Amino acid sequence: MARDADNRAQFRPDDHDAEHFLLTTVVGSYPKPSWLSTVRDLERESDAGFAESDLQEAYDDAARVITREHERAGLDTVVDGEMRREEMVEYFAHRIPGYEFNGPVKVWGHNYFNKPSVVSTVEYDEPWLLEEFEFTSDVAEKPVKVPITGPYTLARWSFNEAYEDEAALAYDLADLVNEEVERLVAAGARYIQIDEPALATTPDDHAIVGEALERIVDGIPDDVRICLHVCYGDYSRIYPEINDFPIDEFDVELCNDGYEQIDVFRSPEFQPDLALGVVDVHDAEIETVAEIKSNIREGLKIVPPERLTVSPDCGVKLLPREVAYQKIANLVSAAREVEAELDAGEIDLVAPEP
């Protein structure tokens, strides 16, 4: 069953004036500054005079800039935009013994990723995200959220040449994720997001994801907020099963198709907190604050404001940077306006008060 989600209060800023608090966050990825790509390319060229240390400096600078950019947009919790990560499976596969790479494969249009192959038993070697978290925490004034690609997605979005089935691979990977989360928590992380977009592709496997989550949260204290992000799926096929997952918050994309599926979550009663996507990440048109406020109200059909988090549908990395920034800034403005309207009693709540 869902964990006790009382842990959201720690993310409420001290200077938050409104009585209501809609936690604003992002899913994770953000457009990289163009100079970061340039430095990365130059570092790969042997005669360009750019060393590995130059690239590391560029990563640090980019992480600083984007963490600040998130704070400037007004978010309550921030990430570094995943500046050090190229892709959500690749990044981890490079750090997990047992994986190998054979080249890029298509996701959609001209968006590709280096889908890795699992060729032997997966193992934990060096920490995956510890340095990223410690660096971002030092830079940030707001709490830092840590997105981690979930074990089911790591299994499912790899070519499995070594395990009997994907469940066996996912469980082995879940144990590795648990080890990583323990280290992050020891370093001070309090907001962990497990990204499982693959669940949307194969919703019949929800029990595998549930078991993997049990392994991930094993031994993780209750004050650590555990979020599960899923996107672009037929949610009637995984709801209400997700109510049984050991999570504090379920983050879902629904803006992309105009909340066609929002009613799926109305019955039976939604158990975890809801983190709702309120801006589309595949459309460069910037939603107005008024549009986003209307989107936020869709979330209030499912949970009361005390249990509503607002975020973009998914990572915003494919948008032009200025568009990504403005979408997030508008998202925050909309949340603050909705909070004021809630304080003023101007919004009729459909979902039951807690």
Place this chain on the structure above:
Amino acid sequence: MTEYVSTTPGLFPLPDWAKSKLGDLKGHQKGDLIGGDESAAIASAYDRARSEVVDEQRDAGVDCIVEGQLRWDDMLAHPLTVHDNVDTGGIVRYYDNNNFYRDPRVVGDLTPSGDVAAELDATAELLDGETPLQAVLPGPYSLSELATDEHYGDEAEFLAAIADFLASEVAAFPDHETLFLLDPSLVTSPPDDDLAPGIPEAIDTVASATDADVVVHTYFGALEEKTYAYLLDAEFDAVGFDVVAADREQTVYNASEYGCPSDVALGLADGQNTLVESAETLRERATWFTEQVPSTDFETVYFTTNTEPFYLPVTKFREKLGALSAAADLDREVTV
């Protein structure tokens, strides 16, 4: 004696240089995907890529050469997403994969477009009449399932309109030896009892537009018995089965129970896993199927990947292409 023919269902991975070049030329957003009116620079990159994959197939010794469908950004939905009377909606998931395409919303009559014919004309020129050309299209049912109808208003009428549209596309094709109709939706979302009788009719419509051998290829698992029985009512040459999928016993059961055309396409190599099967393994898989359907004297058995191979990195795809070709040749050596 059985003839073994190596082929593929088309929809190849783009060569890696083309992935970057076309990404740079076209962009990475929804609105940047292929529209049928691409610039000369984009067309030229596709021409080069097409020529490359045709050469690769010839070098690998594949018997039926496909265009590769490298322009099909929306995979099997492509023939609609480039159509004038189709609007493209949001991006939606492509079957149960980590792949997406633009939802084609049909808003007007599906008039002939000639888009696929132009690709095949270019391929035929490269082949110069030497090697058999294989055309590839989505099956009418799958295309109707991948699309949203905002014009015809009735499921059966929409299916018939899609079939007429595909037939008009086929009519414009250059000479081709085989036509693969890829129909995975018959497996993943079988037609209900109301729509099922329309399936053979729709396939007949498309198949009758060509003199080529028509293969209705199914994958992502086994067909339900009832769907298979309906499919056999249609007039076409070969049915294609997924012999890699975990439920392949069901496929054997269907073929044994309901009969099977003497020509079959067998999806032997896994189009979704990098583990490269040896020619011997592929041959064993073919034998596994044919020997369990003793009532049929197989005339032509097409050796193919089960799914479209665009899911694979190009290096592994090329290895699989070689293995398929070798698997067909292996048998020739044995029988000579």
